[in-house]
Amino acid sequence: MPVSCSSCVEKRAMLKRPKTGHSLCKECFFMAFEEEVHQTIVNASLFKSGETVAIAASGGKDSTVLAHVMKVLNERYNYGLELMLISVDEGITGYRDDSLETVKRNQQQYELPLKIVSYEELYGWTMDAIVKQVGRKNNCTFCGVFRRQALDRGALMLKVDKICTGHNADDVAETVLMNVLRGDIARLRRCTTISTASEGEGVVPRCKPLKYAYEKEIVLYAYFKKLDYFSTECIYSPNAYRGHARTFLKDLESIRPSSIVDIIHSGENLSVREGVKMPVQGTCSRCGYISSQALCKSCVLLEGLNRGLPKLGIGKHHRLHGKILSQQPLTEKEERKLKSVES
Amino acid sequence: MFLFFISELKDAVRVRHSCPLFVKCLQKMCQMQRGAGSSSDPCRRPLLQVRPTWEVGAPPCSFFNESRTGSGSCCLSVRSCFREYFTHKFRAMLGKTRLIFPGEKVLLAVSGGPSSSAMLSQVQQGLGQSAQKKLRFLPGLVHIDEGGALGLSLGERQRLVSELKAIFQTSGFPFHVIPLEQVLDLPTSAVNTTPPSSDRAPDCYKAAGDGGELQQGGALAEPSVHEAQTRSLQQLLGSATTLTAKEELLRTLRQHLLVHEARTRGYSKLLLGESCTRLAVRLLTCVSLGRGAHLAQDTGFSDCRFGDVTFVRPMREFSAKEIAVYNHMFRVPTVVIPSLETKTLEKASIQRLSESFVSRLQQDFPSTVSTIYRTSEKLQTAGGGCCEEDGRCLLCLCSLDTAAGKASALQARLISEQLCCQKPAGTVKVEPSPPAGPCCSSADGECGSAAGGAVCCSSEAPEKKDLQKLLCYSCQLTLRDMSSVAHLPQYILTEAQRRKRRSLMKDEISEFLLEEEEGSS
Ligand SMILES: [Zn+2]
Ligand SMILES: [Zn+2]
Ligand SMILES: [Zn+2]
Ligand SMILES: [Zn+2]
Ligand SMILES: [Zn+2]
Numbered sequence: 134m135p136v137s138c139s140s141c142v143e144k145r146a147m148l149k150r151p152k153t154g155h156s157l158c159k160e161c162f163f164m165a166f167e168e169e170v171h172q173t174i175v176n177a178s179l180f181k182s183g184e185t186v187a188i189a190a191s192g193g194k195d196s197t198v199l200a201h202v203m204k205v206l207n208e209r210y211n212y213g214l215e216l217m218l219i220s221v222d223e224g225i226t227g228y229r230d231d232s233l234e235t236v237k238r239n240q241q242q243y244e245l246p247l248k249i250v251s252y253e254e255l256y257g258w259t260m261d262a263i264v265k266q267v268g269r270k271n272n273c274t275f276c277g278v279f280r281r282q283a284l285d286r287g288a289l290m291l292k293v294d295k296i297c298t299g300h301n302a303d304d305v306a307e308t309v310l311m312n313v314l315r316g317d318i319a320r321l322r323r324c325t326t327i328s329t330a331s332e333g334e335g336v337v338p339r340c341k342p343l344k345y346a347y348e349k350e351i352v353l354y355a356y357f358k359k360l361d362y363f364s365t366e367c368i369y370s371p372n373a374y375r376g377h378a379r380t381f382l383k384d385l386e387s388i389r390p391s392s393i394v395d396i397i398h399s400g401e402n403l404s405v406r407e408g409v410k411m412p413v414q415g416t417c418s419r420c421g422y423i424s425s426q427a428l429c430k431s432c433v434l435l436e437g438l439n440r441g442l443p444k445l446g447i448g449k450h451h452r453l454h455g456k457i458l459s460q461q462p463l464t465e466k467e468e469r470k471l472k473s474v475e476s
Numbered sequence: 477m478f479l480f481f482i483s484e485l486k487d488a489v490r491v492r493h494s495c496p497l498f499v500k501c502l503q504k505m506c507q508m509q510r511g512a513g514s515s516s517d518p519c520r521r522p523l524l525q526v527r528p529t530w531e532v533g534a535p536p537c538s539f540f541n542e543s544r545t546g547s548g549s550c551c552l553s554v555r556s557c558f559r560e561y562f563t564h565k566f567r568a569m570l571g572k573t574r575l576i577f578p579g580e581k582v583l584l585a586v587s588g589g590p591s592s593s594a595m596l597s598q599v600q601q602g603l604g605q606s607a608q609k610k611l612r613f614l615p616g617l618v619h620i621d622e623g624g625a626l627g628l629s630l631g632e633r634q635r636l637v638s639e640l641k642a643i644f645q646t647s648g649f650p651f652h653v654i655p656l657e658q659v660l661d662l663p664t665s666a667v668n669t670t671p672p673s674s675d676r677a678p679d680c681y682k683a684a685g686d687g688g689e690l691q692q693g694g695a696l697a698e699p700s701v702h703e704a705q706t707r708s709l710q711q712l713l714g715s716a717t718t719l720t721a722k723e724e725l726l727r728t729l730r731q732h733l734l735v736h737e738a739r740t741r742g743y744s745k746l747l748l749g750e751s752c753t754r755l756a757v758r759l760l761t762c763v764s765l766g767r768g769a770h771l772a773q774d775t776g777f778s779d780c781r782f783g784d785v786t787f788v789r790p791m792r793e794f795s796a797k798e799i800a801v802y803n804h805m806f807r808v809p810t811v812v813i814p815s816l817e818t819k820t821l822e823k824a825s826i827q828r829l830s831e832s833f834v835s836r837l838q839q840d841f842p843s844t845v846s847t848i849y850r851t852s853e854k855l856q857t858a859g860g861g862c863c864e865e866d867g868r869c870l871l872c873l874c875s876l877d878t879a880a881g882k883a884s885a886l887q888a889r890l891i892s893e894q895l896c897c898q899k900p901a902g903t904v905k906v907e908p909s910p911p912a913g914p915c916c917s918s919a920d921g922e923c924g925s926a927a928g929g930a931v932c933c934s935s936e937a938p939e940k941k942d943l944q945k946l947l948c949y950s951c952q953l954t955l956r957d958m959s960s961v962a963h964l965p966q967y968i969l970t971e972a973q974r975r976k977r978r979s980l981m982k983d984e985i986s987e988f989l990l991e992e993e994e995g996s997s
Contacts, residue, residue: 139896140895140896150892150896152892153892153893153896155896157896161896164895165892165895165896168891168895169888169891169892169895172887172888172891173883173888176881176882176883176887177882177883178883309763310760310763313759313760313763313848313851314760314837314844314847314848315847316847316848316850316851316854318851318854318855321851327883344888345885345888345892374841377833377837377840381829381833384823384829384833385764385826385829387823388718388720388823388825388826388829389718389720389826389953391889391953392764392826394885394888394889395764395765395766395885395949395950395953396763396764396766397885398766398768398877398880398884398885398886398889398949399762399763399764399765399766399767399768399769399771400763400768401768401880401884401885402768402769402877402880402949403768403769403771403855404769404772404855404856405854405855405856406772406853406854406855406856
């Protein structure tokens with residue numbers, strides 16, 4: 134017996150919503166999904182009319198669905214936003230080609246301007262060139278640090294007001310679990326916030342309109358909307374702990390589907406004991422990016438690359454920040470220590 | 477089964493206690509193992525295999541056995557050092573917080589499991605100490621017999637209870653064995669916070685001075701169980717449709733009964749035997765159950781949500797392993813009590829899943845438990861100490877965390893549930909509801925705010941909706957997983973009615989009430 138849609142009661146249900154267990158037809162599901170994102174945007178006042186908003190596009194499912202939904206809602210509810218896609222090209226031969234192709238196709242479909250910012254533009258170095266200098270063994274450090282800042286630097290370059298990223302509910306819940314397991318109370322407190330205000334010149338405010346959208350529903354939405362995305366998993370540096378947290382979350386979801394939102398609720402309502410030391414967030418004195426040291430990690434890495442001392446950014450050399458800032462020469466001993474990089 | 481390594485024992489003891497004699501003993505043990513065995517690093521070999529005493533045919537301890545020829549003296553000093561270390565840690569936990577005052581009546585909740593049995597052993601030992609080191613409170617013991625909830629036979633229940641009573645009797649403390657069925661007859665005060673009475677302290681001092689009747693051990697006024705009560709209890713737990721909800725419900729009922737027992741018998745502190753390992757699992761469970769706001773109360777050293785009775789967790793710095801070694805060394809008697817989780821699969825409930833997750837992670841990353849534990853140290857109770865009764869959850873008595881703003885997980889959950897059920901006005905279509913999956917074909921267009929899973933939201937009883945409003949986020953989830961509220965104990969239903977009437981009253985007179993400002997007198 135065909136099940137009828139629990140919302141419109143007329144059409145035949147095509148899917149069972151992972152979030153609530155309701156059986157819905159395609160149209161009612163689209164409506165519910167989009168409406169929820171709209172409510173999130175409105176309730177958290179994520180945007181103001183007239184703003185230029187960059188959607189971080191990686192070609193993956195989250196950002197593809199985000200771009201689509203943002204475009205739909207901006208028109209449906211007259212947000213008055215200037216939307217654009219921003220994509221980062223690390224400059225690794227062969228690696229980004231497929232995903233960048235997907236982003237380019239998305240751009241045509243959604244008729245949104247696309248800006249691809251390359252590491253070369255941002256840092257003066259492609260990842261290929263970095264690997265050549267530092268060897269394969271250490272390139273992960275560079276990759277992670279540069280990627281974190283690339284969006285901000287790109288957004289600054291393009292003079293956008295806000296960046297929105299495709300982080301979904303699963304990502305947020307997983308981060309809450311990770312921080313509980315790591316005992317990282319400072320991150321635990323921050324990780325559930327839906328948007329970050331501008332903290333310093335180098336940082337563009339970010340927000341997560343899909344914060345309450347389940348990953349499974351994002352896939353369902355993309356599937357039924359026939360959205361085109363590049364489906365390889367993002368290549369995080371392998372992190373055993375995160376893998377465990379993800380598996381745990383999936384198991385929780387199978388026991389009680391609301392677990393994902395329940396964990397986010399937990400994260401939103403934690404209160405931290407007074408007197409627990411929180412790291413002071415400063416800014417990088419060279420580029421203005423958030424940093425607990427005088428120089429942010431990527432500025433240190435760049436300095437190392439440019440001076441031909443790649444080890445500068447690997448390991449702890451905070452003592453040298455002063456010297457670098459004041460452009461003093463390093464001693465011979467210091468140079469020797471920082472030069473050799475085993476490949 | 478635990479494998480305990482010499483190196484681990486060294487690490488455990490090094491933290492707080494560096495006794496040269498102990499270290500020497502450990503070295504000697506290393507040498508002996510080297511002589512006896514073949515492994516390259518004797519410190520990495522299991523020092524002793526502590527088997528739970530209930531495992532049939534567990535071999536006798538190989539190392540801490542005094543009768544073992546040639547090693548008697550060594551073992552003796554290791555034993556006394558370990559005891560010293562253990563006791564020091566236990567006393568430090570109680571001492572540094574100064575929570576329990578001399579002469580206070582303190583109730584120990586003893587399940588019969590390893591951790592609470594070790595706690596009992598420590599208290600017994602502490603009272604037998606010389607005057608200076610002596611623990612100066614008046615202990616009593618309570619055990620809740622949950623056999624009825626688990627469907628154990630009467631004979632089985634009697635066997636377990638008599639095993640426990642034998643242990644309790646040797647302690648010489650007054651003890652109370654209460655069947656969980658008693659929870660059905662609690663007064664509404666069990667779900668209300670009572671301010672601590674100021675005149676209790678002098679009373680207790682007097683009692684301490686007398687040293688009289690309280691010191692006499694023995695069971696006090698044993699309540700009996702009627703079959704009908706057991707059936708009601710089983711119906712109540714049976715109305716929970718998931719094991720996750722059932723476990724939370726059982727936990728809540730147990731808490732209410734414990735508080736009531738402590739209150740009526742004049743105990744102002746209730747000691748719980750949860751170990752560091754247990755608490756780490758509980759913390760992760762609580763996060764997963766949406767109890768983020770209550771983490772500090774659920775896992776902290778002390779918990780004063782009930783007002784006049786404070787829950788204290790003095791075993792929270794001991795790992796399950798340390799406790800197992802202690803119990804093994806000192807032959808602390810334990811009783812194996814089955815639980816809801818016994819013989820269930822890993823993914824049967826959130827509680828069960830968290831437990832196996834933590835223990836698996838602990839194997840790969842040995843610092844897991846202590847790291848999670850440290851997370852709990854940094855948290856505090858949300859919403860401050862005392863607030864009005866209608867600001868507290870009817871079931872768990874924690875401050876309500878449901879007043880979140882518009883941009884919150886709670887709102888997001890409600891929005892999703894509403895969106896799936898809203899119907900355009902006028903669509904009246906009566907259809908037989910499909911057997912599986914939700915049906916929202918009622919024409920009223922209104923939808924229960926708490927539908928979830930595969931439960932039909934429009935069929936939700938109004939009593940259930942009313943009750944939801946009195947609960948915190950997490951207890952709402954538990955109630956959502958219950959097929960009906962009809963089997964809830966009367967004290968909960970009565971109190972719910974009372975609160976509902978009060979809030980209606982408040983609505984009626986709201987225009988005359990002046991806004992209470994925070995901080996103003
Ligand atoms: Zn429909
Ligand atoms: Zn991803
Ligand atoms: Zn910088
Ligand atoms: Zn010692
Ligand atoms: Zn509650």
